[in-house]
Each structure stands twice: as structure tokens, then as C-alpha cells.
Amino acid sequence: MESSLPKLEDLRGAAHGLMRLQDVYNLHVESLVRGHFQQISDPVDFYKLSVSDMLSGDDCFLVGKVAYDLEDYYHSVLWFEEAVRLFRGTEWSPENEGTLEDALDHLAFSHFKTGNISHALSLSRELLLHDPMNRRVHFNVEKYEKLLNENLPATSSGLTLKRPDGIYLRTRNAYEQLCQTKGSQPKHFENPSLFCDYFTNGSPALFLQPIRREIISLQPYVVLFHGFVTQAEAKNIRKYAMPGLRRSVVASGMNQATAEYRISKSAWLKESAHEVVGKLDQRITLVTGLNVQPPYAEYLQVVNYGIGGHYEPHFDHATSDSSPLYRLKTGNRVATIMIYLSPVQAGGSTAFIYANFSVPVVQNAALFWWNLHKNGQGNVDTLHAGCPVIVGNKWGMFKNKNFHKVTCTAVTNIVHPKIIILSSSTHSPLVQILFKFFSYVQHNRTYTEEWWKPLLYILYFDLYNGCQWLLFFNILQKILFCLHPKKETHKSLELF
Ligand SMILES: O=C(O)CCC(=O)C(=O)O
Numbered sequence: 001m002e003s004s005l006p007k008l009e010d011l012r013g014a015a016h017g018l019m020r021l022q023d024v025y026n027l028h029v030e031s032l033v034r035g036h037f038q039q040i041s042d043p044v045d046f047y048k049l050s051v052s053d054m055l056s057g058d059d060c061f062l063v064g065k066v067a068y069d070l071e072d073y074y075h076s077v078l079w080f081e082e083a084v085r086l087f088r089g090t091e092w093s094p095e096n097e098g099t100l101e102d103a104l105d106h107l108a109f110s111h112f113k114t115g116n117i118s119h120a121l122s123l124s125r126e127l128l129l130h131d132p133m134n135r136r137v138h139f140n141v142e143k144y145e146k147l148l149n150e151n152l153p154a155t156s157s158g159l160t161l162k163r164p165d166g167i168y169l170r171t172r173n174a175y176e177q178l179c180q181t182k183g184s185q186p187k188h189f190e191n192p193s194l195f196c197d198y199f200t201n202g203s204p205a206l207f208l209q210p211i212r213r214e215i216i217s218l219q220p221y222v223v224l225f226h227g228f229v230t231q232a233e234a235k236n237i238r239k240y241a242m243p244g245l246r247r248s249v250v251a252s253g254m255n256q257a258t259a260e261y262r263i264s265k266s267a268w269l270k271e272s273a274h275e276v277v278g279k280l281d282q283r284i285t286l287v288t289g290l291n292v293q294p295p296y297a298e299y300l301q302v303v304n305y306g307i308g309g310h311y312e313p314h315f316d317h318a319t320s321d322s323s324p325l326y327r328l329k330t331g332n333r334v335a336t337i338m339i340y341l342s343p344v345q346a347g348g349s350t351a352f353i354y355a356n357f358s359v360p361v362v363q364n365a366a367l368f369w370w371n372l373h374k375n376g377q378g379n380v381d382t383l384h385a386g387c388p389v390i391v392g393n394k395w396g397m398f399k400n401k402n403f404h405k406v407t408c409t410a411v412t413n414i415v416h417p418k419i420i421i422l423s424s425s426t427h428s429p430l431v432q433i434l435f436k437f438f439s440y441v442q443h444n445r446t447y448t449e450e451w452w453k454p455l456l457y458i459l460y461f462d463l464y465n466g467c468q469w470l471l472f473f474n475i476l477q478k479i480l481f482c483l484h485p486k487k488e489t490h491k492s493l494e495l496f
């Protein structure tokens with residue numbers, strides 16, 4: 001049983017999670033510990049739990065201690081203040097790690113470190129009432145009195161605490177603002193090009209039961225497909241993923257590692273795990289037109305965020321050549337679809353920072369967006385984040401569509417030394433056909449100077465869609481037509 005119990009890392013993680021909620025949502029610590037979610041700027045409950053267990057003085061002491069050990073006195077002051085308040089009003093319990101004296105001691109020192117000497121002095125004096133023989137505190141009192149007598153400018157009690165910058169987050173304000181505003185996408189009357197419709201994507205499979213599509217943004221293109229999964233499917237997926245859940249990782253240089261900026265658990269689901277996985281792949285193909293079966297895309301990834309769980313602003317696509325995505329030869333991520341598998345009581349929106357909107361968690365809906373521009377370059381407007389979960393348990397499922405195993409194949413021995421083909425692999429059907437095409441062209445010497453232009457279209461097409469043969473042959477026909485405008489194209493096709 002011991003292995004399933006929380007460890008010290010989990011306890012510290014919980015403290016960081018609480019401080020994250022406090023910061024991102026600008027919450028009052030005093031009301032937060034009572035289960036009321038009130039913003040400092042607007043002290044009305046924006047979420048209220050129906051039943052809640054209050055945090056104890058000892059809980060607050062622990063949170064403060066985590067901050068204090070990191071020399072983050074902004075947070076330690078706020079949490080020790082709460083600990084002192086709660087310790088004062090309750091009997092000490094033998095299960096507690098800290099005491100009122102400990103809290104006073106740490107709070108006094110935190111105030112000293114933030115320049116609030118008068119508070120440090122009064123708290124130290126109070127501490128001496130409980131522990132009159134404490135020589136260290138006597139010494140501190142003398143030191144604080146001396147500092148106050150010297151009347152240094154930064155010793156007043158009117159100082160405002162400044163939140164630490166931590167890892168400098170350029171987009172922090174915009175990100176937090178979007179998290180605080182639940183569902184801040186422009187409404188249709190603000191932007192008439194945004195609309196909702198019943199969408200079939202021209203697919204016969206959706207004619208009788210079109211999907212409800214909500215266009216959320218055009219630049220970047222982001223849409224929400226409502227009712228994408230059923231309640232039962234979502235429940236089953238959560239169940240299948242549960243045993244495989246592990247702490248989520250992020251790309252770190254050439255490798256993958258856990259990181260404070262992504263706190264969640266995730267599991268990969270292969271098609272063999274359950275038939276629902278294959279069904280979902282098919283459904284994604286229907287609404288997006290993309291072949292998303294591995295290896296044309298990654299496996300389905302199920303993600304679970306607990307309270308305070310989040311994913312700070314990031315891109316889903318690789319932005320550096322050393323990304324593990326390239327080492328895995330999966331190619332860059334063209335598009336992402338994210339299915340919300342559970343409701344979330346508060347928090348947990350998906351925020352698009354530069355595009356300036358956030359999408360609240362809509363149970364069973366799927367959010368789709370393109371990460372790359374059509375030329376294959378990353379779209380910076382897709383910078384996005386998963387806001388911290390305030391109350392509840394957020395489950396999501398992701399599918400990332402890749403350029404299919406993009407590698408560079410230099411076509412050297414063929415016609416045009418300047419051409420480098422980006423393709424799946426030399427074994428892919430596309431490349432096999434291209435090679436045949438090249439040798440045909442080489443043999444017949446009938447190409448024009450610009451013969452290669454249509455090829456780029458094919459490559460581009462293949463990279464986006466895997467191979468969709470019907471359209472592929474259409475394009476091939478066009479190429480042949482360029483080469484032999486006078487010949488009947490269907491005859492040329494026979495050559496292949
Ligand atoms: O949880 C979210 O809302 C976003 C998560 C995300 O962007 C990701 O996992 O890549």
C-alpha cells in the first residue's frame with residue numbers, strides 16, 4: 001500500500017499547485033483556505049464549493065515552508081500569515097508538523113527578508129512571549145530595533161509584496177488574464193466570420209448525423225466539434241488509460257523530462273488497447289480529412305490533470321531542429337485535436353495566448369487546430385496553454401497529426417541535382433512512384449525546365465494527408481499532362 005501513498009514530492013507538488021492557483025487566478029489566500037474562490041481585485045466568490053474541508057494552520061504552514069525553502073518570501077509571508085491566524089484560533093494537534101511558535105518565527109524572518117522590519121519585530125516580540133529563553137529571537141529583536149532606529153527607508157510596514165518573477169514568462173499576464181476569463185472567445189456578433197454549423201465535411205458517413213461545429217477562430221484556425229464522443233466512450237477511455245498514467249514529460253533539448261510548467265499524468269493508447277481507439281481515429285479522419293492512423297500520426301494520448309494541474313504556454317509543434325520529434329522521425333506536428341473527456345467544475349480552460357481567446361472545458365467536445373502554416377512553418381499564433389484546474393479533475397485526449405516521418409532524401413542520380421525531396425521514407429508508396437516517375441522522365445528526356453513544380457504539390461499533399469490515392473492520381477495526371485500536353489493523359493498513366 002505504501003507505494004500508492006503520496007510522497008514528499010507529492011506534498012510539495014500540492015503546495016506548488018495551491019500557490020499556482022493563488023497566482024494565476026489572483027486569489028485571496030484567506031478565502032482560498034476556506035474553500036471560497038475570491039479574486040483579490042473582486043472579492044465575490046467566482047466559485048464556491050458546496051462542501052469543503054478547510055485547510056488547517058498546519059497545512060498553511062507546510063505551503064509557506066515550501067516557499068520559504070525556495071527563498072520565495074512573497075508566498076511564504078502570505079501562507080505563514082494564514083498559518084499564524086489559524087494556529088492562534090485552534091488547539092495544537094500532535095499530528096502537526098509546525099507550531100504557532102514555528103509559524104511566528106518563519107513569518108517574522110520572511111517579513112525581514114521582504115524589508116518589513118516593523119512586522120518582523122512585532123512578530124518576534126510575540127514569539128518571545130511563548131518562548132522567552134530563545135536567544136536567537138532575542139538577538140533578532142535587538143537587530144530589528146537597531147535597524148528601525150537607523151530609520152532605513154525600506155523598513156516600513158507599508159511595503160507591498162512583489163510576486164517573484166520566477167522563470168521569466170513573457171506572456172504571463174496575457175495567459176493569466178485569459179485563464180481568469182472563462183471562455184473569452186469573441187462572440188459571433190463581434191466577428192461575423194465566426195459561426196456554428198452542422199458539418200459533414202462532404203463525408204457520406206456524416207450526412208445523416210452531421211457534427212456540430214463551432215468556428216472559434218480563423219487565425220489560427222481553431223474549431224470545436226461538440227458531442228465528438230459519447231459519455232460512455234469518454235468513461236471507457238478514462239478507464240483504459242488509468243493503469244498506464246505516468247507523470248507527463250516535455251521535450252528537453254534532445255530528450256524528454258518532467259517539468260514544473262506541465263503538471264499532469266498521461267498515458268498512450270494503442271489501437272490494440274480497445275476498439276474505441278480505432279473508432280475515434282476514424283471519426284477524427286471524417287471531420288478533419290486527415291489520415292491519423294499511426295504512423296501518419298501519433299498514438300492517442302490521454303491526459304489527466306488534478307487540482308493545480310496545468311500546461312503553461314507552449315507550442316505543440318517543434319520549434320528547434322534538435323527536438324525529439326525529429327529524432328523519432330515522426331516529423332513535425334501539423335495539427336492537434338484535443339477531446340475533453342470530463343467536465344471541470346472550475347478552471348482548466350485552454351487558452352490561446354497570442355490569438356487572445358480561451359476555450360472553456362466542454363465535456364465530450366473536441367478542439368481542433370492547425371499548428372503549422374501550409375508551407376510547413378510553425379504558426380506562432382498557436383501558442384496555447386492548459387489553465388490550472390481549480391476544482392475537479394480534467395481529462396483530455398490528444399491526437400497529434402504529423403508530417404509522416406519526414407526525412408530528407410536527396411535525389412542525386414536523377415534529373416535535377418538541385419532538387420531535394422522531403423518524403424516519408426524511401427519505402428513509402430509515394431517515393432516509389434516518384435522514383436518511377438523520375439526514371440521515366442530521365443529516360444524520355446521530355447521534361448520542361450519547370451517539370452518539378454507539380455512535384456512539390458504532390459509532396460506537400462502527401463505530407464499533409466498521408467496518401468489519398470484518388471486525389472494523388474489526379475495530380476499525377478496533371479503532371480503528365482504538363483509533360484505531354486499533346487498526349488492523352490490516361491494513356492500516359494498506363495506507363496505506371
Ligand atoms: O489541457 C489543455 O487544455 C491543453 C493541453 C495541451 O496543450 C497539450 O497537452 O499539448
Ligand SMILES: [Fe+2]
Pocket residue numbers: 314315316384
Ligand atoms: Fe499543447
